[in-house]
Structure formats: structure tokens, C-alpha cells
Amino acid sequence: MLDKVQPLRMLDQDPKTIPLDxxxxxxxxxxxxxxxxxxxxxxxxxxxIHFFDHHEYGRTxxxxxxxxIAYVEKNHEIFSxxxxxxxxxxxxxxxxxxxxQRDPPEHDSQRAAVQPVVAPMNLAKLEALIRQRVGVILxxxxxxxxxxxxDEVSINLTTQMLATLFDFPFEERHKxxxxxxxxxxxxxxxxxxxxxxxxxxxxLAECGEYFVRxxxxxxxxxxxxxxxxxxxxxxxxxxxINKPMEYLGNILLLIIGGNDTTRNSLTxxxxxxxxxxxxxxxxxxDLSLIPSMVSEIIRWQTPILGMxxxxxxxxxxFGKQIKKGDKVVMWYISGNxxxxxxxxxxxxxxxxxxxxxxxxxxxxxxxxxxxxxxxEMQIRVAWEEIMKRFRQVEVVGPEVRAPSNIIRGYRExxxxxxxx
Amino acid sequence: MTKVTFVEANGTEHDxxxxxxxxxxxxxxxxxxxxxxxxxxxQCLCATCHVILDEQWYSKLGTPDADEEQMLAPxxxxxxxxxxxxxxxxxxxxxxxxxxxxxxxx
Numbered sequence: 001m002l003d004k005v006q007p008l009r010m011l012d013q014d015p016k017t018i019p020l021d022x023x024x025x026x027x028x029x030x031x032x033x034x035x036x037x038x039x040x041x042x043x044x045x046x047x048x049i050h051f052f053d054h055h056e057y058g059r060t061x062x063x064x065x066x067x068x069i070a071y072v073e074k075n076h077e078i079f080s081x082x083x084x085x086x087x088x089x090x091x092x093x094x095x096x097x098x099x100x101q102r103d104p105p106e107h108d109s110q111r112a113a114v115q116p117v118v119a120p121m122n123l124a125k126l127e128a129l130i131r132q133r134v135g136v137i138l139x140x141x142x143x144x145x146x147x148x149x150x151d152e153v154s155i156n157l158t159t160q161m162l163a164t165l166f167d168f169p170f171e172e173r174h175k176x177x178x179x180x181x182x183x184x185x186x187x188x189x190x191x192x193x194x195x196x197x198x199x200x201x202x203x204l205a206e207c208g209e210y211f212v213r214x215x216x217x218x219x220x221x222x223x224x225x226x227x228x229x230x231x232x233x234x235x236x237x238x239x240x241i242n243k244p245m246e247y248l249g250n251i252l253l254l255i256i257g258g259n260d261t262t263r264n265s266l267t268x269x270x271x272x273x274x275x276x277x278x279x280x281x282x283x284x285x286d287l288s289l290i291p292s293m294v295s296e297i298i299r300w301q302t303p304i305l306g307m308x309x310x311x312x313x314x315x316x317x318f319g320k321q322i323k324k325g326d327k328v329v330m331w332y333i334s335g336n337x338x339x340x341x342x343x344x345x346x347x348x349x350x351x352x353x354x355x356x357x358x359x360x361x362x363x364x365x366x367x368x369x370x371x372x373x374x375x376e377m378q379i380r381v382a383w384e385e386i387m388k389r390f391r392q393v394e395v396v397g398p399e400v401r402a403p404s405n406i407i408r409g410y411r412e413x414x415x416x417x418x419x420x
Numbered sequence: 421m422t423k424v425t426f427v428e429a430n431g432t433e434h435d436x437x438x439x440x441x442x443x444x445x446x447x448x449x450x451x452x453x454x455x456x457x458x459x460x461x462x463q464c465l466c467a468t469c470h471v472i473l474d475e476q477w478y479s480k481l482g483t484p485d486a487d488e489e490q491m492l493a494p495x496x497x498x499x500x501x502x503x504x505x506x507x508x509x510x511x512x513x514x515x516x517x518x519x520x521x522x523x524x525x526x
Contacts, residue, residue, distance in 0.1 A: 070460070073465060074463070074487070108494075112493070116496065119496040120496065120523070120524030120526060121496065357459045358461050362459075362466075364466055366490055366491070368466055372526075373526060
């Protein structure tokens with residue numbers, strides 16, 4: 001068998017003129033340079049179900065239109081989440097399993113077990129604590145200096161939130177963020193460069209030991225409101241520790257789910273308001289727009305670029321013949337800019353957009369984001385508190401993005417804050 | 421047009437003239453009833469148009485199909501008479517129906 005040819009480097013190509021069959025939107029550096037838009041615009045118009053035989057990932061289909069993505073979400077009997085939901089196949093040295101990578105019925109029962117912790121009535125209890133912690137972070141920001149919003153606010157805040165949800169030892173909370181970044185940021189998972197595979201394996205082993213220890217502590221103590229305690233005491237899940245890979249997989253899923261997504265939306269919101277100053281004015285005049293703005297931030301940012309399904313049987317998808325085993329990538333980043341569905345220029349950030357909640361960032365169907373209400377609440381509270389303190393969070397330099405074909409994230413956003 | 425009453429979790433009632441052959445969800449959204457988010461736009465792909473019916477109306481309308489059941493199942497405020505309002509068509513038969521909204525959509 002001949003070795004497959006490396007694809008062209010997309011960054012060197014003009015999306016308007018590159019032959020359609022050469023377009024490969026799985027290249028992590030595309031997203032590092034925010035250079036994906038032209039390629040997706042072309043695919044949505046000319047080849048919305050786009051085939052690419054990748055030298056590393058194999059036969060893949062890029063689904064780029066909003067409604068087509070919804071169709072794939074709906075047909076989960078054909079488009080499976082097993083064995084995983086990334087374009088890359090699961091690395092053999094990550095044995096963890098979580099419900100995001102399972103189909104029904106296992107998906108349903110595992111998800112049902114952990115869902116109560118992010119149920120809205122639980123969140124209502126958390127809001128005051130989150131608001132207080134946001135306030136402390138914002139009050140500590142260095143006025144008159146340039147600093148990195150990503151580190152000082154976005155990461156700091158989401159890490160504290162995670163520690164709160166898990167009742168994780170507060171002084172060691174940075175470990176949560178590290179484990180999350182280690183899981184998603186290695187080259188074999190996302191094309192990322194955060195960590196080497198060896199370091200990642202070491203980090204996950206440490207994570208595993210840590211959470212097994214916490215389980216036993218919580219199981220031996222009285223029931224609490226934190227996630228681990230809920231798992232250890234709930235009738236449905238109290239034996240989960242006997243399947244450590246399942247326990248740790250679901251813990252990691254919750255850490256990642258609560259980390260990258262909210263973090264990058266907190267940064268993306270600042271960037272969006274600076275790129276669209278008219279919207280910032282609108283917000284200053286009417287703070288009741290914050291909840292609507294939160295949805296628009298989540299759409300505009302699309303912190304999860306997409307999710308991959310694997311086809312369980314030969315099938316047809318809008319005229320294309322999909323073979324059993326083919327990967328079908330639902331590119332939320334593209335669907336969220338689909339002009340046929342997102343009315344009124346989808347590339348613009350409009351905080352009072354019509355049908356603002358109708359976006360793909362949480363996914364749809366049985367795998368729809370479980371923490372969506374927690375994410376919205378955190379971002380809403382953050383903006384309510386920011387607007388109480390600062391006339392402007394001003395972006396004073398270019399953002400630095402991370403290479404990844406899973407997460408659309410930032411490493412740096414240099415800002416200065418201007419008090420009211 | 422069919423008379424429909426949406427009742428918020430806090431008891432506030434909204435009487436609405438709903439257009440026939442559209443969904444109950446659309447009736448709520450078009451009349452500005454708070455508490456119906458309808459994130460997926462009516463495709464039975466989320467559960468943010470969750471409503472609760474009384475037993476009589478529930479049995480009259482029939483049980484949710486498999487797709488709807490799958491989306492309803494993980495909803496925290498799921499009750500035995502829960503439905504997704506995007507899956508209920510407004511017809512003359514619904515005249516006078518009372519539709520209870522949950523406290524939260526998820």
C-alpha cells in the first residue's frame with residue numbers, strides 16, 4: 001500500500017482558489033491563526049458535505065451547514081460517538097471512558113447519574129458564591145497596567161469554579177486546569193502543542209490517583225453537594241469506583257467541559273466587544289442585554305470547534321455516499337456562521353440578535369452540553385460584575401490563540417481595564 | 421386561532437391566541453411568553469421548550485415518541501405529563517388548554 005500524501009498546508013492557500021478536493025479543515029494551525037473562515041465559507045456554498053481522505057485521520061467528511069449538522073446530531077444510531085468524538089482516534093494510552101464517547105443506552109444512564117450537579121436548581125445555590133469570587137478577582141486587577149486577561153481572569157475564574165464544583169482542595173486547584181489542558185492539548189488528541197504525550201500520560205496518572213483518593217474520602221464522609229460526593233453517595237453511581245476508567249473518564253469530561261469552554265468564552269467576549277465598539281456602547285446603555293449577549297458570545301466564539309461521529313453503516317448524507325467507519329465532523333464553528341440560519345450577518349457580533357439562543361455551540365440532541373446553564377450563568381455573572389466596575393476592558397495588543405482542531409482557545413489577550 | 425393559556429412556574433398566566441397548524445412552542449415564542457427558550461428552533465433536538473400538561477390534556481394528546489422521550493428524559497423537572505411544546509400541533513381540539521411551564525429550562 002502506498003503511503004498517503006501529506007495534505008497541502010492550508011495556511012499557505014487561498015481559500016477562494018484552492019481546488020475543492022484539497023481543502024483540509026482539520027489542521028490545528030488554521031485555528032491558531034483564525035484562518036478557517038474562507039475555507040468554511042467555500043465549503044458551505046460549494047461542498048457542504050466535504051470529503052477528505054486524510055493521511056493521519058483517514059476518511060473524513062466535513063459537515064459545514066447548520067441544518068446538516070443538526071441532522072447528524074439527530075441520527076445518532078447511524079452517526080456514533082463511539083469510541084470517541086475527536087477527529088483523531090483515541091490514543092491507546094488514554095484508557096478513560098466517559099459518556100460523551102458512548103451511545104445509548106450506556107450514555108443515557110451515565111449522563112443521568114451526573115446531570116443533577118449542574119441542574120439549574122443546584123446552580124441557583126452556587127450563584128452567590130460565584131459572584132463573590134468574580135468580585136474578588138476583578139477587584140484585584142492592576143488598573144493602569146497591561147495584563148493578560150486569559151490568565152488573570154478567564155483561567156483564574158474557571159479554575160475556581162471547577163474547584164467549587166468538585167470541592168477540590170482550593171490551594172491545589174491549578175491542577176484541575178493542568179489536567180484538562182493536558183488531556184486536550186497533546187498532539188495525538190487535537191494537534192495541540194501544550195504538552196508532550198509522555199508528560200500527558202504522567203499528568204493523567206496523577207489525576208487518576210488524586211480523584212480515586214478523593215472518592216474514598218467523600219464516600220466515607222457524609223453526603224455533600226459537590227460532584228464527587230454526589231457520585232459516591234448516589235444509588236445509581238456509588239459502585240462507579242469499581243470501574244475506575246469510567247469514573248475517571250467522567251470526571252475528566254466534567255473538568256474539560258467546565259474549563260476550556262467557559263474560559264475561552266470569557267476571553268472571546270472581551271475581544272468581541274472591542275472589535276464591535278458599537279455593541280459595547282449598546283451594552284453600557286442597557287445592562288439588561290447581558291443574558292442575550294452571553295448567548296451571542298457563545299455563538300460568536302464557538303469554543304468547541306466541532307464534534308466527530310463515526311458512521312456505523314453505509315448511508316447517504318444529502319447525496320453523498322458515506323461508508324461504514326467514515327468520520328463525520330460537525331463543524332459548529334462553520335454552522336454558527338451559516339448565513340441561511342443565522343440571520344443578519346452571522347460574522348457580526350450583535351448582542352441583541354434575533355433568536356440569539358439558536359446556535360450550535362452546545363451541540364444538539366442527546367449529547368447536548370450538560371453544563372450549558374452553568375456556563376451561561378458564569379459568563380453572565382462575570383459580565384454583570386465587570387460592568388459594575390469598568391467602563392471598558394480595552395484590548396491593547398493582538399490575541400494569541402492555541403493550535404487545536406477541537407478547541408478554539410486563547411493563550412493571551414493583553415488588556416487594560418478602565419474603571420467607571 | 422385557538423385559545424391557549426401558558427402558566428409560568430410562579431403562577432403568572434398568559435392567554436394567547438395560537439395559530440393553528442403551528443406548534444405550541446411557536447405560539448409561546450411569537451406571543452412573548454417567558455420561559456420557553458426553544459434553542460433548537462423546534463426540531464426536537466434540545467429540551468428547552470419543556471411544558472407540563474394536566475393529565476386530561478396529556479392523555480388526549482398522546483405520549484411523546486421515542487425522539488421526544490430521549491430529549492425529555494434527562495430534564496430535571498421531568499414529570500409524568502411532560503412534553504416538548506415544539507412537538508404539539510395547535511388545532512381546534514386544543515381550545516382552552518392550560519400549559520404549565522417548568523421553573524427552569526435545561
